[in-house]
Amino acid sequence: MTETAQATTSSQSRLLDPAIIMRLGSMELRARTIVEGLLLGLHRSPYRGFSSEFAEYRQYLPGDDLASVDWKVYARSDRYYVKKFEAETNLECNVLVDRSASMGFGSNGVRKLDYAACLAAAIAWLVSRQRDAVGVTLFDDRIDMRLPARTRPGHLHAILLALERITVGAASNVAKPLQQLADTLDKRGVIVLISDLLDDPDSVITGLRYLRARGMEVIVFQILDPAEQTFPFQQAATFRDLESSEEILAVPSVVREHYLAQLQALTDRYATDLRGHGIDYQLVSSSMPLDAALLGYLNARGRRI
Numbered sequence: 001m002t003e004t005a006q007a008t009t010s011s012q013s014r015l016l017d018p019a020i021i022m023r024l025g026s027m028e029l030r031a032r033t034i035v036e037g038l039l040l041g042l043h044r045s046p047y048r049g050f051s052s053e054f055a056e057y058r059q060y061l062p063g064d065d066l067a068s069v070d071w072k073v074y075a076r077s078d079r080y081y082v083k084k085f086e087a088e089t090n091l092e093c094n095v096l097v098d099r100s101a102s103m104g105f106g107s108n109g110v111r112k113l114d115y116a117a118c119l120a121a122a123i124a125w126l127v128s129r130q131r132d133a134v135g136v137t138l139f140d141d142r143i144d145m146r147l148p149a150r151t152r153p154g155h156l157h158a159i160l161l162a163l164e165r166i167t168v169g170a171a172s173n174v175a176k177p178l179q180q181l182a183d184t185l186d187k188r189g190v191i192v193l194i195s196d197l198l199d200d201p202d203s204v205i206t207g208l209r210y211l212r213a214r215g216m217e218v219i220v221f222q223i224l225d226p227a228e229q230t231f232p233f234q235q236a237a238t239f240r241d242l243e244s245s246e247e248i249l250a251v252p253s254v255v256r257e258h259y260l261a262q263l264q265a266l267t268d269r270y271a272t273d274l275r276g277h278g279i280d281y282q283l284v285s286s287s288m289p290l291d292a293a294l295l296g297y298l299n300a301r302g303r304r305i
Contacts, residue, residue: 017289018110021118027164028157031121035129038122038291038298091132092149092189095120096181097163100140100172101243102198107227108287115286116194116223117163122294123192124163128156133189136162139177140169146181149189171243174199178207188215192297197222197270205273218279219300222270226287228263231256 024030097120103113120136127134128151135149136159147159174195181191191211197204197220212218227233233252240247267283274281280300284293 018115018118018286019108021290022110022114027117027121027160030118031125031160034118034122034290034294035125038294091127091130092135092187093123093127093132093192094135094137094149094181094185094189095123095192096137096139096177096194097166098140098172098174098193098195099138099144099166099169100195101168101170102172102196103223104168104242105225105228106286107225110286111168112196112223112225112286113166113168115284115290116221117166118290119221119223119284119293120192120194121160121163122290123297124156124159126294126297134159137177137181138162138166139174141171141173141176143177143180144169172199173203175203175207178204178211182207182211182214182216185214185216188217190217190219190301192219192221194221194223196224196228197266201266201269201273205270205277208274208279209277212277212279217301218274219297220270220274220279220281221293221296222267222281222283223286224283226285229285231259 021030021033024033097116099113103116104111106112106114124134124136131151133149133151134156135147137146138144145162147155147162172195174193174197178193193208208218208220231252236249236251238247238249271281271283280303282293282296282300284296
């Protein structure tokens with residue numbers, strides 16, 4: 001990549017910094033800015049293939065009719081792409097957003113919940129842009145609101161409005177909403193879970209495996225705050241559990257090593273067990289530019305396709 005391209009990409013990433021995105025007025029504007037920023041960055045990079053002009057194409061596979069190859073796209077990208085048939089574009093994507101109390105934490109001016117809502121909105125915008133069905137489910141220890149996957153006019157607006165109005169809920173129970181959702185789905189599709197996953201990993205993994213066994217493609221984003229990942233605190237302080245309200249007095253220098261080891265064990269467990277069962281798992285910091293997180297969704301879908 002040239003220095004000019006690097007400078008452009010760096011500048012674009014700064015514009016998509018979560019703290020800046022949160023200042024934009026509406027969720028619709030945030031989602032559009034994230035998606036268009038990502039597509040612009042990809043178009044300017046050497047990694048072509050996900051820009052908007054390819055939204056209705058897939059890469060050529062052995063056995064495809066050569067007559068279906070779009071040679072104009074090949075001339076621009078030096079890659080073989082074929083036009084997707086209607087059956088291939090009939091994707092159904094359901095995005096699950098955790099609104100439990102722990103998602104209300106934010107040390108950098110951006111709560112995990114706000115980051116999750118913006119990422120969900122960007123995914124919904126991207127899927128809708130591809131004329132596929134998208135829905136959203138909000139949950140804490142149960143499903144609070146669900147908009148089933150649809151393609152009809154006005155549906156995306158309803159999703160963005162729900163995400164714009166999202167509030168912090170009660171204690172988390174990720175497994176229960178997963179089970180409830182799985183029992184209502186009668187069509188295979190994509191399930192995107194956005195959560196901090198600060199819950200019993202056994203039950204979470206079991207719930208996600210159940211969805212995978214039902215034939216769903218499952219993508220998981222574990223959203224953590226930078227302070228949760230690094231435990232930068234210096235002075236003795238009282239730490240309060242946002243869900244149980246339990247408080248504990250701790251000296252950071254004494255507990256930091258143990259805390260970080262426990263967190264590493266938790267994220268390693270999710271990464272190993274979920275990927276081992278064909279579930280795409282991605283650990284995301286709420287300080288990460290939102291276009292980079294959205295690219296994780298595209299990469300996961302690209303690996304499946």
